[in-house]
Amino acid sequence: MLNLIKINHAFHRMAETIVRLRWINILLFFLITGFCVSGMKHIQFDTSWDNWFLENDPMKIADDEFKAIFGNNEYVAVLVEVDDVFAPEVLTLIRQLGAELKARVPFSDDLLSITDGEFTEGTQGGLTISDLVPDPVPQSREVLETIRAKALSRELFVNRIVSDDSRQTWILLRMKTYPDKWRNADNIGPDIAAGTVASKIIAQAKYASLNPRGAGLPVLAFDKTAFFKKETARNMGLSLIATIIVLALAIRTLTGVVLPMLIAASSIVITFGIQGYLGVKIDPSMILVPIYLGLAVAIGYAIHLFGFFNRHMAETGKRKPAVFFAVSECGWPLLFTALTTIGALLSFHFVPVRPIRWSGSTASALVGITFLLTLVLIPSVLSFGKDRKPKKGKAHAHTTALLNGLSSKVLARPTAMAIAFMSIFILCSAGLHRFEVSFDIIKSFGLKIPYVEKIFHVANSKVGSLYSYDLTVTFPEAGDAKAPANLDTFAELIREAEGYELTKRVTSLIPIIKDMNRSLHSGDDAFHTIPENRQMVAQLLLLYENAGGAEAEKWVDYDYQRLRMQIEMGDYNSAKAKRELESLKAHAQSLFPDATIGMAGSIAKFTFMQTIVSRGQLISFAIALGVVTLLMMLVFGSIKIGLIAMIPNIAPAMAIGGLMGWGDIPLDMMTITIMPMLLGLAVDDTIHFINHCRLEFQRTGNYATSIRRTFNTIGVAICMTSVIITANFSVYTTSVAKVYVHLGLLTGIGILTALAADLFVTPVLLLKVKPFGKETATDSQFESHAA
Known part of the structure; x- marks a missing residue:
């Protein structure tokens, strides 16, 4: 079992070294940041769907083969x-x-x-x-x-x-x-x-x-790209303003506002600057998660450090001892939270999609760099300045008093807290059965976005369409595409595709052949058919080629071994599209058992990618949760603590999952990233709470007293972190894009749910399960000693 008192002493000695080398630390910070600013000029953005697939992905291979033949x-x-x-x-x-x-x-x-x-x-x-x-x-x-x-x-x-x-x-x-x-x-x-x-x-x-x-x-x-570039800048600007305002109200010092924002910005610059030098290509649609997570983590880490610094500074007035105290109390939980968050984010590598893996690696790097800058730069800067007279009043005394009262109520009514939590859990579970895993452009983006309104106007016209995908049939032998039987069967497959809900129309070689046959027979509609023999088909195609026709080349290959159809869509829902694509491919294979059936096109790739990403992220979330739990068990040396830590980390996912179900919000490639991001944020406060509770238990030997002291020591910091992050994301609800509204709403609710679980559920579990060992003192005995 870890001795947290000894670990805190080790971080105290580390803080002394950091302060002794503070000028070197600050100089290195500006040199590294300046070097990486130049690297950001070399950042490359890639919006191609090909970037989402690994080189050996079957879908990419099939699409490359299609382009080699049909372009x-x-x-x-x-x-x-x-x-x-x-x-x-x-x-x-x-x-x-x-x-x-x-x-x-x-x-x-x-x-x-x-x-x-x-x-x-x-x-x-x-x-x-x-x-x-x-x-x-x-x-x-x-x-x-x-x-x-x-x-x-x-x-x-x-x-x-x-x-x-x-x-x-x-x-x-x-x-x-x-x-x-x-x-x-x-x-x-x-x-x-x-x-x-x-x-x-x-x-x-x-x-x-x-x-x-x-x-x-x-x-x-x-x-x-143009819309989201402008909208993202707007939202991030509002987000930064909200963060600065809440930070100023919470920490109440200029340094307390500037340093967290400086660390967040420099962590982003360093991470992306290095990627610029390395020539890493970035998909702009995935850039939000690492940046938002990096900003939230920087704020959270800084608030905990400033909380202990301000508390000790107010009590003693001694600046450097206050710095040493803050690092000794926060160093280990910050390191542990960084490691668990990095471990959780690296689970993204279980998703076989390049941008998702990039998102996990980049977010992990941001967390690691943010931790190092927080642990080195903030103590270095805070160590400058004169000592002050101790203050009798305590910062955030009103909030602390409220939290002290809350801790007493939670400990006095553990059964009521458990019942309330289970009731909410059941309600959210019911909502989980209602949401769908799909991308629906109306539900995900909304018609208030100008370009979305435009493409839907086009799709609802008589001649326009929304998206399209392609299906190819490759026959065993060259020339098989001229066989009337194959053409008739291909026409049957087209009628199948035309009957699907999302299909607007289908284009292929068939209407060209029928049109030629009718034209050759003086426009007689009776001949608007596929000729009955292969020789006639071959003659039509030869006459067409001699007359200078080129359109047919788009729908049959040079060897007449492959036929292609393009299915244009009037609407899109990835879940429906996936069912239709799979149904069409299966039907084609049943009609042409000896042929090879292929699917191609960006929408075909996107449709299957949506499923891969959504399932992969859910698996990744489960793995991340397992990693966090395992790390808790290993570090604290207790299976009980690992299982207790799972509860507040599962709670946000359950809350937003239930809300998405009841609110008809689809689980798509945008909303699916919220869950792992929340896990990375929620685990920080859980670790701080459990770690400090255990530290106090080693000091007092009593669970109730340890929990009260934990509320008093880090309760304000946990609440501040949650409020600031919620305020940060709440500005996104003002966007015209539903994807940002969902991001702000779901993240805010998830963060507040995690806070509620830490304050109302974790204390009850610690009190009932007693994972730190047997008590050596009673609550009343300790209170009498404290008096």
Whole structure:
């Protein structure tokens, strides 16, 4: 069993050394921080979904194979909404907009629109393929009405390129395969670079009459990055202001406000600066958890240290002895909390996803650096200054008196506390059965975000869509894709996909073949079918190729061994999408038992990634909880203490899980990160409480007295830490983005739940279980001695 009194003496000696070398400590701090500031200039952001997968991940391998054959399946799209698409001035602007997009957008490939798309017609010699709208755009109303009639007669055009009421049209710019590791002069990846240029083109005043709305993943990546860059800066600014205000009210000294913020900022600079030098790529969507955790930990560590320093300074007026006392009392619990938090965060490495592993490593590094800076920099700075006269009044005397009264009430009514806790536990457990593991853009982000409202407007149009994914069928032999039986079965698979709830439409080779067959037979609808023999299919495809057709190349490979379909979605919920993708793939395998079925596209990857991350984080949380419990058992040498420590650490997860269930908040890649973050924060106060309670028990030999002294000694610090962190996150509830509202609400409730568990549940468990051994004194006996 650890002798905490001896450990505190060791930290006392360490504090003396730190103060003796204070000038060196401060100089090294500024040198290291300055060096790392320069490293932050080299930070690289990567928003590609490829960055989420490990190199040997089956999904990444399948997607790479797809791109090698069919190229990039991403596109930039524009929804045009006018009174009449076939007005000459509208068609002229559409052609101009399409041409400008193709000329200026990086990695642009081919363009598909009402003015730039293949229109197939039969002739005596076979087939002719030309643009539906001649160049220049005809001005004759009669000619334009003929063009309208042609467009609305073809399945390939109606509610795909132009709406059936001629009020909407869709401009589609396909993208070339992005080069590996490509960055532009602004250190931006290819998708955002393409989305940036496209958005600027679409927003030009000359196209305003088209009422254009950009879509496609490159535009979405640009819009999302721009919005969250601005919103994150706003929220972090408000968060810092709230933190400074509450810190000032809590510690009431300029040093007490500046030092914690300086340590938090410098820890972030050092960690990210080193990563900049090492060339580590960072996904901006995962950067929040390490930063928020680092800020919260820095504040928590500083408050505990300042609490003991201010207390001893008020009692004795001696500055350096107050520094030594603070480090001796806080050093060991701070070290232990840092180790347990790091151990919990390293459990992220059990999730086979790069950014999640990065998040765990980065947060662990932040905690470690924050601990070192807290233990070295704060004592070094606090040691400067003159001694003061002791103060008779005690800082936070009113709060301390309230906590003393609270400790007496908790100890007097342990059964009532246990019943209340179990009642809340049961209520939260019921809520856990109600929440779903999914990403739903409406529930997770909300329509108050401009770009979310835009993409849903596009998705609800007749020609636009929200997202898309691809399915491929690879046959055993080259040429099998020409077999009518395979084409008919593929058409059956398309009908299956079209029946899914999330599907908007499906694009493939099938309608192209049917359209060619009908065109070859003078537009007779009876021939809008797949030919009955292989030779006829081969002849159609040869005539199509000789006529200059190129669209079919997007849907069948050169050897006619692979068929591709693209499923566009009008809505998205990752849980539903996963069921539909798995169902479609299973159905395809049953229809083509000898073929290889593949899924590709960013949304397919995201859908399966959502499941991997959510499950992985839950497993990671369980492992982290086990690590914390095991460390408690090993360090305190008691299984009982380890099990007792689990209760306040499980309580926040149960509380937010129940709230998410009752509040219909989905468990997605954003909200799932709150649980491990809360564990990292909650364990700190639990360790401080149990450690100080055990220290007091070694001094007094009585549980009730030890618990009262613990409330009196660190109760204020624990409450302050929780209030400051809650205030820090509460500002996020003012955001228009639901993801930030959820972050602020759930984190605040989780922190307050952890505090309640530490103050109301942990004391009862310690009193009833008696994990530190037998009592050697009675409560009344000690009180009489104290008197």
